[in-house]
Amino acid sequence: MNFDNLKKTDPLCYDLVLKEMERQENTLELIPSECIASLSTIEALGTPLTNKYSEGYAWKRYYGGNEYIDEIEKLAISRAKELFKVPYVNVQPYSGSPANFAVYCATCEPWDTIAGQSLLDGGHLTHGWSASMTGKFFNSVQYHVKGDGYIDIENVRKVILENKPKLVWIGASAYPREFPFKEIAEIAHQVGAYVAADIAHISWLVVSWVHPSPNPYVHIITTTTHKTLRWPRGGMIMVTDLWLQKDPDLWKKIDKAVFPWLQWWPHNHQTLAIAVALWEALSPSFVEQNFQIVRNAKFLAEKLQEKGFRLISWGTDNHLILLDVGPWRGIFLQEALDKAWITLNKNTIPEEPVSAFFPSGIRLGTPIMTMRGMKEHEMKKVADFIYRVSEEIKEFSYLDTKEERLEQMKKFKEYIEKNDSLLKIKKEVAELCSNFPIYR
Numbered sequence: 001m002n003f004d005n006l007k008k009t010d011p012l013c014y015d016l017v018l019k020e021m022e023r024q025e026n027t028l029e030l031i032p033s034e035c036i037a038s039l040s041t042i043e044a045l046g047t048p049l050t051n052k053y054s055e056g057y058a059w060k061r062y063y064g065g066n067e068y069i070d071e072i073e074k075l076a077i078s079r080a081k082e083l084f085k086v087p088y089v090n091v092q093p094y095s096g097s098p099a100n101f102a103v104y105c106a107t108c109e110p111w112d113t114i115a116g117q118s119l120l121d122g123g124h125l126t127h128g129w130s131a132s133m134t135g136k137f138f139n140s141v142q143y144h145v146k147g148d149g150y151i152d153i154e155n156v157r158k159v160i161l162e163n164k165p166k167l168v169w170i171g172a173s174a175y176p177r178e179f180p181f182k183e184i185a186e187i188a189h190q191v192g193a194y195v196a197a198d199i200a201h202i203s204w205l206v207v208s209w210v211h212p213s214p215n216p217y218v219h220i221i222t223t224t225t226h227k228t229l230r231w232p233r234g235g236m237i238m239v240t241d242l243w244l245q246k247d248p249d250l251w252k253k254i255d256k257a258v259f260p261w262l263q264w265w266p267h268n269h270q271t272l273a274i275a276v277a278l279w280e281a282l283s284p285s286f287v288e289q290n291f292q293i294v295r296n297a298k299f300l301a302e303k304l305q306e307k308g309f310r311l312i313s314w315g316t317d318n319h320l321i322l323l324d325v326g327p328w329r330g331i332f333l334q335e336a337l338d339k340a341w342i343t344l345n346k347n348t349i350p351e352e353p354v355s356a357f358f359p360s361g362i363r364l365g366t367p368i369m370t371m372r373g374m375k376e377h378e379m380k381k382v383a384d385f386i387y388r389v390s391e392e393i394k395e396f397s398y399l400d401t402k403e404e405r406l407e408q409m410k411k412f413k414e415y416i417e418k419n420d421s422l423l424k425i426k427k428e429v430a431e432l433c434s435n436f437p438i439y440r
């Protein structure tokens, strides 16, 4: 990759890009929602398609000069229909959150009741959590997982039958198990709710048939495009045959919700990159890689368990693993691992004893490592790195008073800054990464 023009025009930004690329190369990236966009999609993102305004949909634009943009958007739509086996797709949402908000606009009136999995139990902000406007503009009721980490179907039944939501979300950001699409949708259908599956984290599993598809049970499917699909950033909304059976015209509401209710101008360079990524995803190597992501996650989970870590739900069915590391330890581990160039995120666990800001868990996943070519042999090393970092900071744990905790955090930061073992692990991590370059 070269950025000669950027280098000439803005050396400061050029330098920051190089630094970030170097960071990505040398880091073991375990955040399960991140991926490596392919070089072709990155090239597509850098095309002059970004110059064009295209208010509206293909062949119905307000501005002229959109004949090629129309072709591109149509191509993205037809490839998405083929990949996801759905009759209707909108590829214009800027990302997952705007896509989800468009679903609310298409199906609900303000203050209608909606239901989703609680954020603290692995759910997503946009499924009605109070920190998002979806939890303020709607009467949000939340369902939970059980102490063992699996979705509590009896709780789902109670929440839905008692509150009769207009819209029910199925999907989450930190759920290591298969989603019970059928069970939740059957309950939601009893109260006549719209059912939306947000498959952002697992869309690649669904299209590779590694996870059962929600298509037969739900009306709407949303996804981001930049997680394990290996695509550029963006969002999509799909309508299934089930919805078309219910109301053949309802897809028009989705289109209307995206444009003109919420967004105006599609990001054409992004649409192009999505079209290219869809083309790549229709190839068999895409499916094989997805199987390896799951194999790596299961193997890594096993190795972490052998090292004595407590896994939520005792394992994983997908690309992510949730570890219960103890109160406040989520933040300590995230920061110490960062020093060793291992990146993951702190996360709440089921029945979280502290809070989302100082949670008791960490969330990690295998997509990027697998995309770099790492397999089971490397997963064993990764488990070992995490264990060694955890041992290095084992004296830091939750303290009773706020003053004690603040004092301890200060000491912790000084400690990890000067820790030689973390530095040694960082060198080993960089060496491992150097054998698996991101863009070969």
Ligand code: DSN
Pocket: 033, 096, 124, 173, 174
């Ligand atoms: N915040 C994203 C994640 O990391 O899972 C979901 O939107």
